[in-house]
Amino acid sequence: MVSSLLHLQPSNYYSDLLAPAQPDQRRAVVQNAMNYIDEHLAERITMEAVAKAVHMSVRSIQQGFRAELGMTPMTYVRERRLERVHEELTDAIPADGVTVTQVAERWGFHHLGSFAVEYRKRWGEAPSETLRR
Template sequence: MDVLPVRLDRADTCAVAEDLTGVEATRVRFAMSRPLGPAQVRYWKRAVAHVTRNVLAHDELARRPLIRAEAFRLLASALITTFPNNALGALGERAAPGTFTATPAVLRRAVEFIDANAHRDIGLAEVARAARIGPRGLQHLFRRHRDQTPPEYLRRVRLEGAHGDLVLAVPGDGDTVAAIAARWGFAHAGRFAVEYRRVYGRSPGQTLRS
């Protein structure tokens, strides 16, 4: 099977594995011999093509910290699901009812941390540490009480941040929809516009011009 070569930082990749699986980053081990199968190879190639075409090919996007971070997470996630490693078995596991116990204060700490740091490159493990709970416990807590995952909530907060910037922007001062979207980690302006309209009922361009 032909696999596109990509070099990723090992420590950062293991941190993404911890975010995805809850397995401690220092315990993650890869067996970088052969991919798990043709379907995983296709997923890997699509991820590499997406980052190459939609991020690296655009200097302005490639310079944005959040865009770079999200592109890295995509590639690291694809690598984790494509090549054998000891964390892969934890992907998709669901805790049994009652496995995790957490107070409302834990969820509140997580939400407040995400709200205050959405402009930064933050991952699940960092949010979990701020909330004083394990990554898998945090995911269970969000699913149970908010019917969403922590990354989904983070994306929504970033969308709200982009909306705020669109509202405050002065037409003609140089801010564009694409630039504001990229500032908040949205690399694809078209997909951002679709998501924005679904939430706010109008296009981001209409908000910018109003």
């Protein structure tokens, strides 16, 4: 209601409402979204959940990610998950029964063929090669 009144009645804040988000504000929103994503990386993440967590619209978050990081939020999620899988496979000992499938699924990759393609693009080797090293 206050926002509506400020839009209808010119005031000292009227121009602030019409101005786009400042780069520092956008950066803060993106950082908050990145923090949320990192904290929930092993869970199912939706844009709606991210938007709710940082109190912004889905579109604002998407625009902020493109402007600040040059990627979409879901691309960021995939990249962070790939990093986590890579770290875990690098540190794992195959003799302990660790499998690529277990690690990939733990980090939200359920389509293993697509996962292997993305992993190879990112790291230049198959996930099983990383595990064996």
